[in-house]
Amino acid sequence: MYKYPNKISFFKLLLKSSTITRNPIPFHKEGFDKHGDSFAITPPFGKTIMLTRDAEIIKYMLRKNHRNYNKSKIQTKYLSKYVGKGLLTASGDYWLKQRRLIQPAFHKEKLQKLVSIMEVEIGKQLQAIKEDKKVDVYPIMNELAFHVVAKSLFNYSSDDTTMHRLQEIIEKLQDFIIREIRQPHKKWWYQVSGLTAKHMMLVQESRDIINKVIDERRLSDKEHDDLLDMLLKAKYEEDGTSMTNEQLIDEILIFFVAGHETTANALTFTFHLIAKNTEVLQKVITEVDAIDDNLPPMEKLAKLNYVKMCVEETLRLYPPAWITDRVAIEDDSFEEYNIEKGTMIGISFYELHRNEKYWKNPNDFVPERFSEENRKETAGHYFPFGAGPRMCIGNGFALYEMMLSVCAMLKKYHIETDQSEVKIAPLITLKPIDVTLKFTKRTS
Numbered sequence: 555m556y557k558y559p560n561k562i563s564f565f566k567l568l569l570k571s572s573t574i575t576r577n578p579i580p581f582h583k584e585g586f587d588k589h590g591d592s593f594a595i596t597p598p599f600g601k602t603i604m605l606t607r608d609a610e611i612i613k614y615m616l617r618k619n620h621r622n623y624n625k626s627k628i629q630t631k632y633l634s635k636y637v638g639k640g641l642l643t644a645s646g647d648y649w650l651k652q653r654r655l656i657q658p659a660f661h662k663e664k665l666q667k668l669v670s671i672m673e674v675e676i677g678k679q680l681q682a683i684k685e686d687k688k689v690d691v692y693p694i695m696n697e698l699a700f701h702v703v704a705k706s707l708f709n710y711s712s713d714d715t716t717m718h719r720l721q722e723i724i725e726k727l728q729d730f731i732i733r734e735i736r737q738p739h740k741k742w743w744y745q746v747s748g749l750t751a752k753h754m755m756l757v758q759e760s761r762d763i764i765n766k767v768i769d770e771r772r773l774s775d776k777e778h779d780d781l782l783d784m785l786l787k788a789k790y791e792e793d794g795t796s797m798t799n800e801q802l803i804d805e806i807l808i809f810f811v812a813g814h815e816t817t818a819n820a821l822t823f824t825f826h827l828i829a830k831n832t833e834v835l836q837k838v839i840t841e842v843d844a845i846d847d848n849l850p851p852m853e854k855l856a857k858l859n860y861v862k863m864c865v866e867e868t869l870r871l872y873p874p875a876w877i878t879d880r881v882a883i884e885d886d887s888f889e890e891y892n893i894e895k896g897t898m899i900g901i902s903f904y905e906l907h908r909n910e911k912y913w914k915n916p917n918d919f920v921p922e923r924f925s926e927e928n929r930k931e932t933a934g935h936y937f938p939f940g941a942g943p944r945m946c947i948g949n950g951f952a953l954y955e956m957m958l959s960v961c962a963m964l965k966k967y968h969i970e971t972d973q974s975e976v977k978i979a980p981l982i983t984l985k986p987i988d989v990t991l992k993f994t995k996r997t998s
């Protein structure tokens with residue numbers, strides 16, 4: 555007999571479906587508050603869906619028994635239609651082979667080379683900020699995060715217009731993927747109206763752009779010290795071969811998709827929270843002011859302890875990858891539950907990170923939770939980058955990028971906000987809405 559956590563009526567869910575599609579977080583919260591840290595929904599046709607904010611279940615599915623839990627079709631099939639079969643969307647043996655090959659490019663010593671590229675790009679992006687008036691922060695962070703990934707991949711020259719076209723295409727594709735996933739009933743219309751075909755042409759155009767960059771690089775004998783150099787040099791253990799252009803394009807598109815919007819969201823939330831909490835802001839300013847501008851970026855990063863705590867606390871309150879899913883491959887039992895093969899499990903990192911069972915005053919912004927003395931307490935229930943073998947490969951990259959951005963920004967500008975709350979849109983990633991800040995040049 556299968557045994558699930560408390561079940562929510564499917565018909566009640568159906569009645570609220572349009573509100574839930576717009577923002578599922580209040581529905582999730584209500585379900586958890588009423589039924590406990592996990593609850594289930596059984597549609598009349600189809601397998602049970604389970605939602606959880608229980609740290610033990612999450613660790614069991616993502617780490618201990620991860621072999622029994624695959625990503626759902628939303629993450630693999632639908633996403634890969636547009637962005638190819640890279641690490642995020644691949645599964646099984648192929649995923650493992652690619653992860654083994656690519657992982658070394660993200661090791662700390664390799665990131666050392668990338669942080670210099672990152673720092674220069676961040677400095678350049680900050681120059682575009684309009685001073686002394688309220689500005690919308692997200693577009694600035696979106697631009698910054700795109701170009702940091704693009705520069706880290708291709709260390710291209712700044713007059714390269716093809717990168718702007720690539721950015722435009724990737725953003726259009728991401729918007730369309732969201733539309734397809736959120737409004738599956740309109741899929742037929744997207745086909746008939748030619749929208750799907752139009753986006754498939756954009757996919758081809760983006761692949762052609764990247765293909766050209768790879769071909770040029772294969773002919774070049776210069777060292778670029780970027781991710782593309784590392785990916786081109788990486789050799790499969792089994793036979794010493796390296797990736798084909800098609801494989802490289804898949805992985806590169808995934809880095810753009812997985813690494814640009816997530817970081818842009820996180821940076822926007824970080825600046826909002828720091829500006830709102832003036833004591834925190836003061837501590838950050840004291841820390842960044844003590845850092846010598848001429849230090850190599852890796853040495854700066856080692857000194858940015860409080861900035862790191864602020865970024866980590868932001869990722870707790872607003873995890874950009876706010877939810878993930880898994881599907882049980884075989885029947886399974888955990889604690890009091892017996893789960894049927896095919897059950898889909900929604901893992902809400904957003905709710906886990908605000909679960910009162912694990913966090914004191916969970917809705918407050920308290921960077922000190924991540925201090926050297928306290929951080930051990932957070933380890934078992936803090937997963938902004940996921941957990942287990944499919945944990946984010948870019949977590950170090952993202953943390954360094956965010957810490958260097960906070961440092962550069964607050965050395966240059968004083969930031970102010972008059973917003974007490976931030977509005978959120980939980981799409982594929984958790985997006986901030988209409989976050990504004992006033993930037994004033996600091997005088998030394």
Ligand code: HEM
Pocket residue numbers: 625641642643653703808809812813814816817820873874875878879937938939940941943944945946947948949951952
């Ligand atoms: C704040 C920024 C970021 C957050 C919050 C984040 C979060 C995550 C999470 C939660 C996962 C695991 C998903 C799952 O298990 O279902 C993941 C996977 C992944 N992320 Fe990130 N990520 C960030 C930045 C980046 C960056 C900068 C890159 C690359 C440059 C990147 C590349 C990837 C890739 C390739 C995967 C798939 C890994 C695999 O399955 O082997 N991410 N990310």
